[in-house]
Amino acid sequence: MDIPVNIKIDHLARVEGHGNIKIRIENGKLAECAWEVVETPRFFEVMLKGLSIEMTPLLTARICGICSISHALASARAIERALKIEIPKPAQKARLLAKHAETLQSHALHLFFLVAPDFLNTDSVIPIMETHPQVAETTIRIKGFANRASDLFAGRTTHPIVIKVGGLTQIPRKRQLRELVKDLDATIPYLQKAIDFFKPFKMPDFARETEFVSLKGVDKYPFIGGDLVSSDGVCKKEDDYRAMTNEYIVDFSTSKFSSLSRESFAVGALARFNNNYDLLHPMAKEVAENLNLKPGIHNPFLCNHAQLVECMHVIYEFREIIAELIDSDTSECASSYNVKKCEGVGVVEAPRGILYHYYRIDEAGKIEKADCVIPTGQNHANIHYDLHALVEELIEQNKDEKEITRLAQMLVRAYDPCISCSVH
Amino acid sequence: MKYLGITLAKPKIGVFGFTGCEGCQLQIANNEENLKDLFGLIEVVNFREISSEKRGDYEIAFIEGSITTEKEAKNLKNIREQAGILVAIGACACLGGVNNMKSRFPLQDVVKEVYGAHSIDTGPVRKVREIVSVDVELPGCPISKPEFEWLVRHLVLGIEPQFPKYPVCVECKQRLNSCVFDMGMICLGPVTRAGCDAVCPRNRLGCWGCRGSSEEANFESLMEILREKGFSEEHIAERIQFFNAFSGN
Numbered sequence: 001m002d003i004p005v006n007i008k009i010d011h012l013a014r015v016e017g018h019g020n021i022k023i024r025i026e027n028g029k030l031a032e033c034a035w036e037v038v039e040t041p042r043f044f045e046v047m048l049k050g051l052s053i054e055m056t057p058l059l060t061a062r063i064c065g066i067c068s069i070s071h072a073l074a075s076a077r078a079i080e081r082a083l084k085i086e087i088p089k090p091a092q093k094a095r096l097l098a099k100h101a102e103t104l105q106s107h108a109l110h111l112f113f114l115v116a117p118d119f120l121n122t123d124s125v126i127p128i129m130e131t132h133p134q135v136a137e138t139t140i141r142i143k144g145f146a147n148r149a150s151d152l153f154a155g156r157t158t159h160p161i162v163i164k165v166g167g168l169t170q171i172p173r174k175r176q177l178r179e180l181v182k183d184l185d186a187t188i189p190y191l192q193k194a195i196d197f198f199k200p201f202k203m204p205d206f207a208r209e210t211e212f213v214s215l216k217g218v219d220k221y222p223f224i225g226g227d228l229v230s231s232d233g234v235c236k237k238e239d240d241y242r243a244m245t246n247e248y249i250v251d252f253s254t255s256k257f258s259s260l261s262r263e264s265f266a267v268g269a270l271a272r273f274n275n276n277y278d279l280l281h282p283m284a285k286e287v288a289e290n291l292n293l294k295p296g297i298h299n300p301f302l303c304n305h306a307q308l309v310e311c312m313h314v315i316y317e318f319r320e321i322i323a324e325l326i327d328s329d330t331s332e333c334a335s336s337y338n339v340k341k342c343e344g345v346g347v348v349e350a351p352r353g354i355l356y357h358y359y360r361i362d363e364a365g366k367i368e369k370a371d372c373v374i375p376t377g378q379n380h381a382n383i384h385y386d387l388h389a390l391v392e393e394l395i396e397q398n399k400d401e402k403e404i405t406r407l408a409q410m411l412v413r414a415y416d417p418c419i420s421c422s423v424h
Numbered sequence: 425m426k427y428l429g430i431t432l433a434k435p436k437i438g439v440f441g442f443t444g445c446e447g448c449q450l451q452i453a454n455n456e457e458n459l460k461d462l463f464g465l466i467e468v469v470n471f472r473e474i475s476s477e478k479r480g481d482y483e484i485a486f487i488e489g490s491i492t493t494e495k496e497a498k499n500l501k502n503i504r505e506q507a508g509i510l511v512a513i514g515a516c517a518c519l520g521g522v523n524n525m526k527s528r529f530p531l532q533d534v535v536k537e538v539y540g541a542h543s544i545d546t547g548p549v550r551k552v553r554e555i556v557s558v559d560v561e562l563p564g565c566p567i568s569k570p571e572f573e574w575l576v577r578h579l580v581l582g583i584e585p586q587f588p589k590y591p592v593c594v595e596c597k598q599r600l601n602s603c604v605f606d607m608g609m610i611c612l613g614p615v616t617r618a619g620c621d622a623v624c625p626r627n628r629l630g631c632w633g634c635r636g637s638s639e640e641a642n643f644e645s646l647m648e649i650l651r652e653k654g655f656s657e658e659h660i661a662e663r664i665q666f667f668n669a670f671s672g673n
Contacts, residue, residue, distance in 0.1 A: 011472055013473075013475060014472075014473070014475065017441075043537070043538055045537060046526050046534045046537050046538065047526050049529070052662060055662065065448070066447070109450075113453060123476040124468070124475030125453075126474075136460065139456060155627035157454060158447040159447060159565060159566055161627040164629075169628035170627065254544060420441075
């Protein structure tokens with residue numbers, strides 16, 4: 001391939017936020033390759049200065065339109081750990097259900113709206129709704145359930161209302177919980193249909209050895225809080241998150257980049273799957289087996305499959321937890337607290353990977369200093385280096401410009417980047 | 425498509441995101457049950473978040489986010505030139521939204537806090553109507569999907585949308601919610617434009633004012649009540665300034 005290739009995709013479509021792909025091939029060699037993040041920053045760490053802690057989870061939720069529940073949870077957790085607030089057990093459970101609803105909603109959005117069009121050769125999900133009515137029904141059913149569950153446990157899907165420092169403003173009534181169980185049971189068969197739909201799509205054959213970072217589960221597949229672990233053997237405490245994230249600034253991105261043991265690392269569904277496979281629900285492991293997915297995967301395109309596995313995990317765990325809530329006293333939904341000068345870290349596994357919030361709080365209960373480290377921010381460097389490796393392989397294979405363009409876009413999409421969020 | 429025997433035009437629409445969280449764009453894609461019907465009324469020709477199609481012949485443009493760079497302002501002006509109808513969606517586009525909170529600090533300090541000595545393109549937070557003329561403002565943080573669908577029906581039928589003039593309190597009372605004032609919370613429901621079905625008070629959180637001011641809002645009475653209930657001036661101010669919704673009042 002000696003003809004010069006110049007690929008410039010401004011504002012890649014079917015991802016959240018604004019990012020560009022730049023690839024230049026000269027004399028059959030990769031001359032330039034970059035994943036440029038051009039999103040305009042909003043400066044949340046500055047907005048937070050001087051804000052009272054009670055309003056903090058409400059502001060930080062607005063960092064992201066897709067994973068706002070995760071942000072509110074990480075934010076509340078950072079404050080609660082700083083002030084040593086123990087939240088009531090039922091509220092802990094209800095929070096995890098809000099989290100699961102978000103994971104299911106976000107994964108379904110990514111798989112059906114952003115990824116599926118690549119495999120059905122359409123620009124978007126809109127024609128698919130016409131041409132594949134069963135896929136449309138599956139999408140409506142899964143996303144619909146996730147949205148209804150978010151409404152119940154978070155107040156709504158985007159920008160949750162009920163998550164507050166100390167717990168929740170309310171926990172749904174038993175009658176509402178029982179109705180949601182029926183809704184959930186009716187949704188499970190559609191998850192199976194989703195897996196049957198995605199299984200025949202051949203994911204591109206590409207792998208680059210990668211360090212995967214996630215929460216380290218103890219007895220459950222991890223979502224909220226705990227130790228941090230990398231597949232290269234690094235293990236840190238929640239409070240020591242900066243030793244895992246090592247953010248740095250690059251010229252071609254408004255988002256910071258991250259590194260750990262290598263030039264880059266990955267977070268997200270694939271990292272959680274690789275690092276915590278043993279803790280998956282048996283039904284989720286069955287999906288993994290069905291998709292021929294075993295831990296130790298270094299093909300980023302298989303993040304799509306790991307998301308399917310996680311969908312099954314969260315729906316079955318959802319069912320178990322909601323049954324516990326139905327059988328328990330849920331009248332206590334929040335703990336009271338007193339403010340003092342302190343600092344704290346809150347970590348959760350957002351749909352796209354591990355998310356950290358840190359605050360220093362003054363004696364009046366106002367934020368003095370804030371730091372938010374976003375999953376996609378941690379993934380950008382890995383996307384960037386994956387792109388290099390992928391394009392080099394494609395040059396070797398004599399692929400043409402069209403195919404390189406197609407696969408480069410699909411690679412970025414597989415990470416399900418949340419670019420606005422990463423820049424915040 | 426025909427409605428009451430009349431053939432409806434299927435307007436071409438574009439959806440564009442500026443400085444914001446893209447949560448309002450997500451609402452458009454989020455009411456799955458009605459998605460097929462909604463996309464039957466309009467032709468989506470440019471909606472980067474969910475589609476690779478990138479056409480320039482849109483007739484209605486939906487604008488999300490506030491404007492914080494000159495490049496964004498230029499892009500917005502280009503969109504305005506093309507679009508017959510321009511709709512600002514969400515608190516960031518209509519009010520500046522939470523983004524405006526950075527304006528409490530000098531711009532160079534804002535950049536230094538996050539990026540150190542590294543330079544970054546950013547400016548003051550501006551509403552869409554500070555740059556171009558806006559035909560319709562659809563408020564909310566995020567926008568409400570039913571209200572978006574309601575607006576699209578109006579635009580397709582060529583009827584001018586009439587947003588509620590009354591405050592959130594009216595909708596909240598209609599739903600027979602317990603008043604959050606009685607639970608000891610601040611609520612801006614008495615002065616905020618209705619249309620959200622009182623989603624926050626319904627979930628036991630006082631209203632934040634994300635939809636902007638209702639018409640003829642009585643701020644003096646609200647302040648009187650808030651002071652009577654013992655809320656500090658600082659606490660009240662923080663609440664009122666959250667979405668930059670009442671800066672003109």
